[in-house]
Every structure is written in structure tokens, then in C-alpha cells.
Amino acid sequence: MNTKIRKILNIxxxxxxxxxxxxxxxxxxDIYTSHKESNLLNEITLDNSxxxxxxxxxxxxxDSENTxxxxxxxxxxxxxEELQKENQDIVAxxxxxxxxxxxxxxxxxxxxxxxxxxxxxxxSVSGAIFLDKAYSWNPPSTNLLIYGHNMxxxxxxxxxxxxxxxxxxxxxxxxxxxxxxxxxxxxxxxxFPSRTYYQYEQNVxxxxxxxxxxxxQDFNNFVSNAKKSSLYDTGITAEYxxxxxxxxxxxxxxxxxxFAVVAKKIVD
Numbered sequence: 001m002n003t004k005i006r007k008i009l010n011i012x013x014x015x016x017x018x019x020x021x022x023x024x025x026x027x028x029x030d031i032y033t034s035h036k037e038s039n040l041l042n043e044i045t046l047d048n049s050x051x052x053x054x055x056x057x058x059x060x061x062x063d064s065e066n067t068x069x070x071x072x073x074x075x076x077x078x079x080x081e082e083l084q085k086e087n088q089d090i091v092a093x094x095x096x097x098x099x100x101x102x103x104x105x106x107x108x109x110x111x112x113x114x115x116x117x118x119x120x121x122x123x124s125v126s127g128a129i130f131l132d133k134a135y136s137w138n139p140p141s142t143n144l145l146i147y148g149h150n151m152x153x154x155x156x157x158x159x160x161x162x163x164x165x166x167x168x169x170x171x172x173x174x175x176x177x178x179x180x181x182x183x184x185x186x187x188x189x190x191x192f193p194s195r196t197y198y199q200y201e202q203n204v205x206x207x208x209x210x211x212x213x214x215x216x217q218d219f220n221n222f223v224s225n226a227k228k229s230s231l232y233d234t235g236i237t238a239e240y241x242x243x244x245x246x247x248x249x250x251x252x253x254x255x256x257x258x259f260a261v262v263a264k265k266i267v268d
Contacts, residue, residue: 040104040119041093044079074183080104081180087119091131093178094146098171099159105146105177107131115149126151134211141212142219144177144245150252150259157249160261163191166232173234175245175263186245186263189236192229196256205229207260208248216240226262238264 076093083104084090092105106114106128114130117123132145148157162168175186197204205225213219223238238244243265251257 040083041076041079044082046075046078046082073180074178076178076183077180080178084180087121089114089121090119091137091179093176094129095176095178096159096172097174097176099162100154101148101157101159103129103148103156105129105131107133107135109133111147115147126153126156129156132211136212140243142244143211143213143222144243145208145211145248146245147248150249157247160247160249160259161251163188163259163261164193164231169232169234174266175247175261177245185266187236187266188261188263189234189238190226190230190260190262191234192226192231192260193251193253194229194258194260195254196258207246207262208258210246213240226260236264 080090080093083093087106089106089108090104091107093103094105095102104119106119107130108114111130111133114128116125116127118126119128127149129146129148132147135141135144148160150156150158150161152158163172169188169191173188175188177184177186194205194207196208197206207222207226207229210222213222219240222244227233227237245263245265247261247263249259251259
């Protein structure tokens, strides 16, 4: 092997090592930022002039002089408003207490964008938690269809896979979903493994297409299929008119596997 070829090979391998190291650094940086996202709201300091209220989610304030009520902004709602100043694509905050799921929810016109971008719109292998672009806020669609990666570092929607255990469900039955308009609680009623089905497959439950019910029958079919697919009976169901939420992530029990958690909004 002549000297020229040896130099070319050395340059090639050095370049390969440098690129690999940079990629590894990028992966670890994404892991760091993914963990940091869950603490975003705690880092926000509200202006003392803002009307914060240390109240429980869904609570209201009674006017002492009449029977009218008015919605009160919780501290979490106000902090979300502050966070939206950084990125208007942030539409909500999702949290399942005592799990690693505690993130901003993004929505834009392209469902592919937040697959590999974080809430700051920076490229990230972890992506972000994002709401399906088809969901309408006014009037609100039937089902909040929300996606997140199943990451090996236990971030994003990885903890959803723990719902394979009914004991885990019993300990974590609720999902907190905060917008600038309300602090809502959703009760999980179905958890199931699934996959992306081929177009030619018939009579299969493509839950990942359900955002807005065409009518009552369409709604009932979705709920019935979700209940039938569930790994266990939660003892809870949903009725036409309920607001639904479906959390979806990748799973590896089969080719193109998915795992879904379906919940309904609790109305006081």
C-alpha cells in the first residue's frame, strides 16, 4: 500500500470517528433536553401582577354577591401562556402523575415536523409530544389524538408501555391535560397493543385515524373497538358526547407495532 492511499484511508477513518463522536454527543444532548422539558413549567416565574390562583384543577370561584361563576386561571395555565410566547405551536401540557410523562404538547400543520424536532423547533431524535394536525379546537373535535416516541432513555411516551400491567393502571388512572382555557382530567378506560395496518387489510381497528366522530354510531364503534381491544377491563366506558383522548406510541411486539391508551374527560 503506497503512502498516498494510506493517507487517504487515515483521513477517512479519522473523519468517520469524528462524525460518530459528534452523533453520540448529539444523542446525549437530546436525552438531556428531553429530561429537562419535563421541568419547564417549574422554571417559569410568573409576574407578581398576574392573577395567579393556587387552586385545584377544574375548580371555580363563586361570586359572593350572586350565583354566577367564572373560570379562574390556575398557576399551571398561566405558566403555559408564558411558555407559548416561546413557540405558538405549544397548545397544551400533558402530565401523568408519578411518571416521566410531563411535557408540552405541540400542534402544527405537518404531522411529520415534531417527529424529529423539539418544542424549540430544534432538530431532535426524541422529537416532541404532538397533537394530530386534524384536531380542531373550535369547535373541538371528538378525540385528542396525541403522539410521542417510545425512547430507549425512558423519556417521551415510553411509560405508556407500563400500562400493559393492570396494577400500573390502578396506580396511574388519570391524565392531566392543561390548556390556557382549562385544567382538565381524563380517565383512562382502554389500553391495547396494535400496529399500523396495510391498506388491503379489512375489519381492523385503525384507531390512529379517529379524530372526529361522524355521528353517534361512529363514536360508539370507536369506543366499542377500544374496549374490545383493551388488555383488561377498566370498568369504565364512554358515551356519545364525551371528549376523548388517545395517546399513541411505537411498540416492538410486532412489525410496525403501536401501543395506545384511550381516556375520556371527567366532567364535574
